[in-house]
Every structure is written in C-alpha cells, then in structure tokens.
Amino acid sequence: MRKSFRNGSIQRFHRMSVSMTLVFLTIALVGTAALSTSVTAQPADWSDVMVRQTDAHGYDIALRKGDENLGYRHYADNHNLHSTAAIKYVLKGSLIVDQGAHREYVADFKDSKTGRVYVRVRVVVQAASQTDDRQYAVNDDYIGVITAFCEGMQRCPNSIDRLR
Numbered sequence: 001m002r003k004s005f006r007n008g009s010i011q012r013f014h015r016m017s018v019s020m021t022l023v024f025l026t027i028a029l030v031g032t033a034a035l036s037t038s039v040t041a042q043p044a045d046w047s048d049v050m051v052r053q054t055d056a057h058g059y060d061i062a063l064r065k066g067d068e069n070l071g072y073r074h075y076a077d078n079h080n081l082h083s084t085a086a087i088k089y090v091l092k093g094s095l096i097v098d099q100g101a102h103r104e105y106v107a108d109f110k111d112s113k114t115g116r117v118y119v120r121v122r123v124v125v126q127a128a129s130q131t132d133d134r135q136y137a138v139n140d141d142y143i144g145v146i147t148a149f150c151e152g153m154q155r156c157p158n159s160i161d162r163l164r
Contacts, residue, residue, distance in 0.1 A: 042067050047138050051084050053091045055105065061091055061125055062144030070126075070136065075148045080155040081121070085163040087148055090123045101128035101142075106151075109160060119157060123148040 049062045050072055063084060064071040076082045086109075093107030103125040108117040124146045130137035131146075150156035 042136065043073075046071065046073075046136070049144075051088065053088045055091045055095065056093075057095060059103070059127065060142075061127075062141060063087055064144055066145075070131070070143070070146045072145075074146075078155075079147075079149040080158070081148050081150075081160060083161045083163045086121060086160050087123055087145065089163065090121045090148065091125075101126055101132075103127055119153070119160065120151045121148060121156065121160065122151055 043065075045065055046067045048065045050065060051063045053061050053063070055061060066073045068074060072084075081087070090105050090107040093105050095103060096106050097104035105123045105125070106120055109119045109121065110116060111118050126132075126143035126146050128142060129139070131143060136143060150160070
C-alpha cells in the first residue's frame, strides 16, 4: 500500500529541493566567474622570443612577443617603439637600475646634425623566470623585456622606429 503525505508535504519538499539547487548553482556560477576574472589569459605565443641581446654586463636578455601587459605587443603600439634595433641599442647602453630581478636601461638618441639629445629611451627588464605578480612564467630562462618607452612623452617619435 502506498503511503500518502499529508498537507502537501511532498510539494514543499520538492520546492525546497529546487530552491536549494538554484542556490548552489548560483554560488557555483558566481565562484566560477570570480575565478575566471582573476586569471589573465595570455596568447599562446606570448613567450616566443623575437630577438636576444647581450648587454654590456654580459646578461642575455630576451625580447618576447608578449601581450597587452608585457613584451613587444605591450610597448610597440602603446609607446610607438616597433624597431627591435632601438631596443637592442638601449640594452647596450647604461644599466641604471639593478635591484634583484629588476633592471632598467637607458640610452640617449641624439640629433645627428646638432648632437643634442632629443629623446631618452628606457627599457625595463625582468631578470627572473616569472613576473613579480606570478601571472607570467617561463621555463629555464628569464622573462626579459617588460616594457620600453621614451621618457617624458606618451609616444616615441617616429624617427626612433627608423633605426635598423
């Protein structure tokens, strides 16, 4: 014989289980969204090395393709520095900051007629296998060039890009 539930208890049980399921699904979806926004997705080729340069102190520095946060893709468009020759020139220049894995190089670009400095380019390098925020890592190598820019201006002059 079938047992019957009085006072609609089966309907209440069903509504309660559906409500609990919705609550758990909402928590799971919100948690997943939070996780996905905290992890940066890099292009698959971000770590590909475009060129290497040995600086005046014997450090081997990689210039990687990068993405919107570091490397060539970061600084080329943002700072109008598309020439890898300019970066290589700066890396042969003065090492002005050498603190642990953080290095900065500068070089002056001069007017060929007057000899006056018209722009100073700074290159920032991460000499470690991962960035400080641990968002980027490479195996058996250093990250290399993080960014490059012309001091005192948003975008470098086009003449810097003409270097070959």
